[in-house]
Amino acid sequence: MIARLRGLVDSAGADHAVIDCNGVGYLVFCSRRTLGLLGGPREAVALHIETHVREDHIHLYGFADTAERDWFRILTTVQGVGAKVGLAILSVLSPDQVATAIAAGDKAMLARAEGVGPKLAGRIASELKDKVGGIVLGPAVVALHTGGASTAPAAAGAAADAVSALVNLGYGRAEAFAAVARAGGKLGPEATVSAIIPAALRELAS
Numbered sequence: 001m002i003a004r005l006r007g008l009v010d011s012a013g014a015d016h017a018v019i020d021c022n023g024v025g026y027l028v029f030c031s032r033r034t035l036g037l038l039g040g041p042r043e044a045v046a047l048h049i050e051t052h053v054r055e056d057h058i059h060l061y062g063f064a065d066t067a068e069r070d071w072f073r074i075l076t077t078v079q080g081v082g083a084k085v086g087l088a089i090l091s092v093l094s095p096d097q098v099a100t101a102i103a104a105g106d107k108a109m110l111a112r113a114e115g116v117g118p119k120l121a122g123r124i125a126s127e128l129k130d131k132v133g134g135i136v137l138g139p140a141v142v143a144l145h146t147g148g149a150s151t152a153p154a155a156a157g158a159a160a161d162a163v164s165a166l167v168n169l170g171y172g173r174a175e176a177f178a179a180v181a182r183a184g185g186k187l188g189p190e191a192t193v194s195a196i197i198p199a200a201l202r203e204l205a206s
Helices: 032-037 066-075 083-092 095-104 118-145 153-168 173-187 193-205
Strands: 004-012 016-021 024-030 044-053 058-063
Touching: 004 024, 024 032, 024 044, 024 083, 032 083, 044 066, 058 066, 058 083, 066 083, 066 095, 066 118, 083 095, 095 118, 095 173, 153 173, 153 193, 173 193
Parallel strands: 024 058
Antiparallel strands: 004 016, 004 044, 016 024, 044 058
16 A cells, blocks of 8 residues: 655646656646645655555545645545545645635535535535534634534634624635634633624734
8 A cells, every 4th residue: 555655746737647756657646736736847746645446446646745635535435525526625725724614614615626516515514524623613613613512602602693794794604714713712712702803804804
């Protein structure tokens, strides 16, 4: 099983690159994000590899960093998200953006990827939300996303109201979630909605 490749870029296409490792060329499928970081022919490169072995093929999927590789693994656990769709999502969204979109339940953001319709975007957000919420948004905003928590009900209510206000101002739901999370982290768990909204707006403007 191949887990990592270090070599030189031989060539690249729209969805793949050939990596020359001591004279052996490995065909590696990549997201546009990773392809954009590879550089030109003969540039030295190191890729994290996910190897898929099937009855009729062995495919290598390459990633510039472990965060993108880990998200590829997570995304492809969802029914309907194969390797091609997983790479499509990671081509239009960074790992941080994927996590925020899922935690926020922002189906429109996920549906920006080729091959991801509203139904599949909803399934991704629904099935993966519990895996990412605590990491991405922190306890207060996780509470609003999961329906409230006894540890921070006031914080959850203020965060929910702040997100709603920002969405009403025209900001995307994932964008609003991320800004409220950053603002809430700086203001603390006792922050009121009247304090969170302007702080979140400053985060959006920065």
